[in-house]
Amino acid sequence: MQNIVDRRLFSQLIAGEKPGKPEQVVKHLGAMQAQDYHQALWAIGLRMPSGTVSDIEQSIADHKMILTWPMRGTLHFVPSEDVKWTLKLSASRTLAQDNRRLEQLELNQGIIQHVSQIIYDVLYGNKRKSRPELMQLLEEEGISTKNQRGYHLLWYIAQSGLICHGPREGKLQTFVLLDEWAPDAKELSMEESIGLLAERYFTGHGPATVQDFAWWAGITLSTARQGVEAAKPCLVSEKIKGQEYWGTESLLAGSMDERPSVYLLPGYDEYLLGYKDRSAVLRTEFASRIIPGNNGVFMATIVIDGHIAGIWKRSIKNKGIDIEFDLFTPLADREESIIKAAERYCSFMGLPLASTSFI
16 A cells, blocks of 8 residues: 555645645645644645745635635635635535534524524624634523533534634634635535535545545535546546545656655644545554544654654643654654654744654
């Protein structure tokens, strides 16, 4: 499977030529996991020649990319011009599967419409409000936000295309009206949407299977196959161990000038979460180290020659950043390269690498 992981490093912009702007990275991959805001910034930064935190946050402030819940109802960065059709493609299925959760939270369409109007009124005119401010507003209107009700209401109306995340204010994420924040977002037909999403996915994630695409996009396998059919002029396929993989012609046929080496990836990175089948990059016996307790929290990973070989943790202090490495198997000959990868991360953060340790 080495052939797969080598080429994925290039298609995902982890290795090889990299674009200069954050929004170009996000557009290339179609969308990027963003459950953890700061980890998501590094996911974009590591795919740029010399990106910094401020570069990416400026792109957000400039409305170049948007943080919302398009794929599988989970937070992603998406290009601003693509946010509306991406939401429409995935949201109808996600919301249709949400009825049981609405019942558990004692929510219904009447409450949702009422909340939507309240939030629309307070945000209209390019205003922004933090989540605590919106929660307080709903409470004042007699709508309980306890026991995840408030969070779920925001998630639901964001899925419906009313709101999205705006720039952060300090440590708080703000919300804005989607129509005002992304006024030039494209409207595409369902057929156009699924074809374009398939093209973006296999360009930024190939080699990958139709099953991988269906899982990533949160769509049915039948819809995923329709997308591949629509995108076929831009894609080629090949059989690897009896399985059909799709990607771009240049990726599947081309040679790699740069030999993949060592990378520090954030938690929730597309390199792992972008596929239903992760066995090409992660051995089964190590999966529990990446997702401790199987609780949905994905650790930051050390990737060596395309394979996930360990995890890493950072501690930001006044003197700089302390980084701890936990390799699944000892690899003393790669420790120097791992430290160089850590130095690149610290450069992205604008802080010195204070200390490193291998456990």
